[in-house]
Each structure stands twice: as structure tokens, then as C-alpha cells.
Amino acid sequence: MSISKEQVQHVARLARLSLTQEEVERFTVQLNDILRFAEKLNELDTEGVEPTSHVLPMANVLREDEVRPSWPREKVLINAPEQKDGMFRVPPVFEE
């Protein structure tokens, strides 16, 4: 499998990255190199092998659904790039 420039641009859109033409060229070459390298895994027969997503033998960790104190609004907004009326402010989402 190899990845084309168009696919690189498609993946960039999925990841919400706008790439310069130069970045598209460079990433196409580099991602192809890395994927070709990763294809070594196809040497291995993994039929019937369970995938490992996590090494610890634990399943869902549950706790009681109790009300606990939380941070005050002002504190949560400390790092907000823009705020208004105690809320995060963003540019328009819908056209008027």
C-alpha cells in the first residue's frame, strides 16, 4: 500500500491541519517511508491473536455517582483565549 498526495491532503483535513504544498510533498514521502517500514509486520501470522489495547488486566473501573465539588467558573475560564458572560467565546458556527 502507498499513500498518495491526495490521501495526505484528505488525512490532513480529517486531522484539521492545513498543510503547505511543501508540507504535503514532504509528508507524502515520509509517510510512505514509515508505512513501508511498518509493512514488515505483515511477515507475521497474527491469525487468531487477540489484539492488546491495554496491558493491565482491568475492565471498566466504576465509582459511585456522587455529587462532588468542582472548580468555580472563573477558574475554569482562566486559560480561555476569549470569553464572554462566563462562557468560552468562539467565532460564528452558523451563517446568519
Add this chain to the structure above:
Amino acid sequence: MSLLKEPLKEIHKRLSEGDCSAKDLVDLSLKRIDEVEDRVGAFITVDREGARARAEELDKQLAEEGERGLLAAIPAGIKDNICTEGLLTTCASKILANYTPIYDATVMKKLRAAQAIPVGKTNMDEFAMGSSTENSGFHLTRNPWDPERVPGGSSGGSAAAVAAGEVFFALGSDTGGSIRQPAAFCGVVGLKPTYGRVSRFGLVAFASSLDQIGPLTKNVEDAAYVLQAIAGHDPMDSTSADVEVPDYLSALTGDVKGLKVAVPRELMGDGIDPGVREQVLKALRVLEGMGAVCEEVSLPHVRYAVETYYLLAPAEASSNLARYDGVRYGVRAPADNLMELYYNSRSTGFGAEVKRRIMLGTYALSSGYYDAYYLKAQKVRTLIKRDFDQIFEKYDVVIGPTTPTTAFRIGEKVDDPLTMYLNDICTIPVNLAGLPAISVPCGLSGGLPVGLQVIGRPFDEETVLRVAHAYEQQAEPLPEPPLGGDRS
């Protein structure tokens, strides 16, 4: 009196005998930072005021109460991906250049409870993605042993700060070797605990199934002290294990008689620099001299570990880094609409390696490629883990080099991601299997430090520490890195 060279135990003693104060220790650390930092570049932020204020407060408290915490008055460096309340935490990324956490990571709460004094936040590869700290969005860190060489990465600032004597210890994080590899390159001790041993709450996530916080220290005993302070179950991290924390200091018996050591031929072969291999073989002879039994073994799937890692870690990263959208925190780029806000903030905020990994991970997870790449890699991860499970049925530890070479030159690999990735070949398998491992200095090759890696069973940090400590007691200590100045 050269306090900065002393082990933590000695500092503890002097402090309780009134020979030194928290203020003295913080002053020493800050003075050393003034002296060498322009040549090392280990820190992104130095919190002089905060450290001095904490020292003053602690001296009063110690005078009144007399009771001393495990790390009382010890100046520490903290990797800049660990959240520190009220202190800039950037992950060495421009996208977090202005981020000041409103809470402490659990490890910070624990360090503060043990009365350690954070003096600053250390440089790293952006979002911990890299093996040289060259991917920092802010500046280079130089290896204290040779200013033309990298300190390793991604915890390069933490390793360099400890090696240069700027702090007594530092915290790092290790996803594919990011504590152990820089420790090896800088001639210090670096410990990656078992996955789940130390809480990840407040550690900015890179690859959540692999990340683990651990100490970088001047010696193995100090690593045991710091691990003691930070280990333990945390309800705030649902992947932290509810396993009892033993007394790590009492594990340091110096006794390795009858210990069964597996030496994987895959980690001692052609890819390993002859000078590195020679030092590792010497270290094995030292252990044999103390009664350990070393045997060559095979971990057949380890040679697929780098490939596996560079699919899994970027996949997890691409998901974790979706949160940097310029909305709630971090740097927001100018934009006319919301979609543009995402694109502009992310495209200007992330550096090249981070973009590369987000791209790779997004591709590996995308529809049509998931089975071929991501699922395949997860299955190979199972095979790698099984290799270790089988070895640990017969052996107590696995030993080999931490890195295939000593520290490489600045700029040497930065344009060639694959070559850079291959530098992690000895450390990555350990993260994939979730095991504890330590890097301990084992001599020099061409004037640069070599690291010996000791890998243990899950949650058996005691044996890992015991073996590394026993070796360290017998090994010839490294000379000082040629930075000059005095540490007294």
C-alpha cells in the same frame, strides 16, 4: 562540601542535623542553574520566586514540627508535560505556550506532600514526541558531556538538568524510552515504572496505553526514594493499578546471588554499537562476579517492536491531540469562523514531528486502513508481550543496552524520522509490554555515557532496583561531565 553531588539520603541527614536548610539547597540549585544553564538549556521555566518562597515556608515548618518528608527540601526539575498549578506547562509546544494549569498532577501533589521543592519545568520534545529534545518548540538542550550532542529525549531537559547538577532529581515521562534513553545519553539513572504504578492524572497525554511518569536521578537509591514518593493507586486515573506499594529502599540489599538474568540476543546484535555492547558485556560480568547467572535468550518478536510502536503511539496521539482546538485553552490563531479557528490554531501551533505523527495516526485509524495497520499492530503487541511473559517464567530480569549508540550529534538525525525512530529499539518493547525498567550508567564509550537497561516483571520494581543498585555499587563511578564550575 559539594552538596549537589550528594545522594538524597545524605541531604536528608544533614537537614535533620541542621547542617543545611531548604534555603541553602534551593540557593545552591539556583546558583548552579545561573552558572551552567546558558550552556545546557535544560529548562523552559525556572520558578526562582516560587522555589525560594517554598524553601522559606518549609524551613519554618521543619523548625516547628521536626517531622521531615521523604524528599524534604530537595530541589527538583519537572518535565514540562506534567501539570503544575499556577506554573506554566507548555509541553514544549507553541500551542500551549501560554497554558497555566489550574490544578496539580497527582505526582506533583505527592512530591509536595513529600516536601520536595520544584524549581522549574524542563525542556522536552514537543508533546514528548522525539528522542533528542530537538523537537522542542522553544530551544535546544545540549548534552552536558558534549555541547555538540543531544541529551536524548523526550525527557532531555530532565536528564541534562540532573547530569549538570542543576537539580537533585527530576521527573520525566516515558512512552517509548523517553526517561531511559536520555538518562543513558546523559549518564544518569532513569526509571520507567510498570504501566499503572504511577498515576498519569495531570500528565498531558501522548499515547495513553504507553505513557508512564518516573524519576531521573544521580543514583539508584535516589530513584527508589522518588518512586516511593510518587507511586500508588489514584482514583483520578482509572488505569492506575490498585496494587500495594512496597518499601523500595529495603529492596536495595546489594545481593544478586542466584539471580537469573536473560540477555536477549536481539538486543545485543548487529544494530548495537560495538563500544556500547562491550560496556554491557562488562556489566554482565560484574553481575556474574556477584553470583548472578546470565544466559542468552531470544525474544523473537522484539524486532517488530519499533514498527508496532510507530503505528500504535501515533494513533493514540492523533486522538489525544484532537483536544487542541484553540477553544478552551492554549494559543488561538485568528480566524473568521470556527472551522478556520481549528485549522489555523493547529497548523500554526504544532511543530513538524507532531504534525507528522498526527497524520500517521489519523491514517492508521482511518476507515479502510484500521485493520491493516492499527489492529495488526495491536496483535503484534500481544506477541511481544507474550515473549516477555515466557522469559519471566524462567528469569528474574532481562538485561541489555538502553540504547544502540551513545548520544548522537545535534542535527544528525533530525531530518530523517525513521533513523531517529530506530534509536528507540531497546526501550520500546518495554512500553509495549507495560514492564518496569531502569537505565543505569555502565561506563563510557568514546568519552560518552553508556546505559545498562534492567527490565523486570510487572510491578516488580523492587528487583529492577535491587539489580541496578547492586551493579552500581560494584561499577566504577562515572567521572563528572566536563561542564566545569563547582557544585559545592
